Amino acid sequence: MSVEPKIVAGVTNGGASLVVSKDIRNVEDLPGTELATPQFGGTQDVALRHYLLDQGLGEQVTVTPSSNGTVPQLFARQAIDGAWLPEPHASLLVKEHEAHRLINESSLWPKGKFPTTVLVVSQDFLAEHPQSVAKLVAANAQSIHWLNSVSAAERLSAVQAALNKINGSSLSDEVINLALGQVSFDEIPLEDTFKTLVAHQSAVGIGEPGEVTNIVNDQWIGQRPWE
Incomplete structure (x- = not known):
C-alpha cells in the first residue's frame, strides 16, 4: 500500500503574515x-524561521509554537510580541488587538504567490478511484469559480455560513472580510513552489531534503463540467 501524497489541484494561495505590536515598526526592531x-x-x-535566518536574526529572536486559539490571549497579555499566522488569525490580531502586518509572506514569493491549501489524495486512491478524483477536482474547480465570480458580500456570507456549520461559531464579519482580502482562490497548484518549501524546511533544520518533482498530478485541472 502506498500513502505517498499526490497534489491534484490548488485551492487557496497567500494569506500568511507576520503581525506584530505597534512598537515594532521594522525588521531592525525584531x-x-x-x-x-x-x-x-x-x-x-x-x-518565520527561514525569514529570520535569511535576515541574520536566527539567534536573536525567540520562536514559540502556540496554537492559533491561544495566540490572541498571549498577545493581549504582552507575553509575545507578534506571530507569523495564517488567515483569519492574522487579521484577528490586526482588527481586534491593534497589531499590524510587518511582513506579508506574499512579498517573499515570485509574483506574490505561494500555496496555502491544496487538494491531496494518496497514490493508491488515485490509482484505484480515478473517476472519484476527477469529480473531486471538478467540484473544487466549480467552488473556486463561484467564489471568484460572486460579489464580496456573497462570498463573505457563504464563508461565514460554512465556518459556523463546521465550527459552531466564527469570527466577526470585519475579521473574515479582511482575511478574504489576503487570499486568492485558484485550482493551479503552483508546482514550482514545493521544491522551495522543502528547501526552506531543510535550511532551518526541520526535516531532511526531499524530492518533490512528481508530487503534482494535474491531469484533471481545467475541467469545466458545469459549463
Whole structure:
C-alpha cells in the first residue's frame, strides 16, 4: 500500500503574515522579541524561521509554537510580541488587538504567490478511484469559480455560513472580510513552489531534503463540467 501524497489541484494561495505590536515598526526592531507560530515544523513556523535566518536574526529572536486559539490571549497579555499566522488569525490580531502586518509572506514569493491549501489524495486512491478524483477536482474547480465570480458580500456570507456549520461559531464579519482580502482562490497548484518549501524546511533544520518533482498530478485541472 502506498500513502505517498499526490497534489491534484490548488485551492487557496497567500494569506500568511507576520503581525506584530505597534512598537515594532521594522525588521531592525525584531532582535530580542518573542514571536509565535501555530505549530513547530508547520508551514508558518518554517516560514518565520527561514525569514529570520535569511535576515541574520536566527539567534536573536525567540520562536514559540502556540496554537492559533491561544495566540490572541498571549498577545493581549504582552507575553509575545507578534506571530507569523495564517488567515483569519492574522487579521484577528490586526482588527481586534491593534497589531499590524510587518511582513506579508506574499512579498517573499515570485509574483506574490505561494500555496496555502491544496487538494491531496494518496497514490493508491488515485490509482484505484480515478473517476472519484476527477469529480473531486471538478467540484473544487466549480467552488473556486463561484467564489471568484460572486460579489464580496456573497462570498463573505457563504464563508461565514460554512465556518459556523463546521465550527459552531466564527469570527466577526470585519475579521473574515479582511482575511478574504489576503487570499486568492485558484485550482493551479503552483508546482514550482514545493521544491522551495522543502528547501526552506531543510535550511532551518526541520526535516531532511526531499524530492518533490512528481508530487503534482494535474491531469484533471481545467475541467469545466458545469459549463
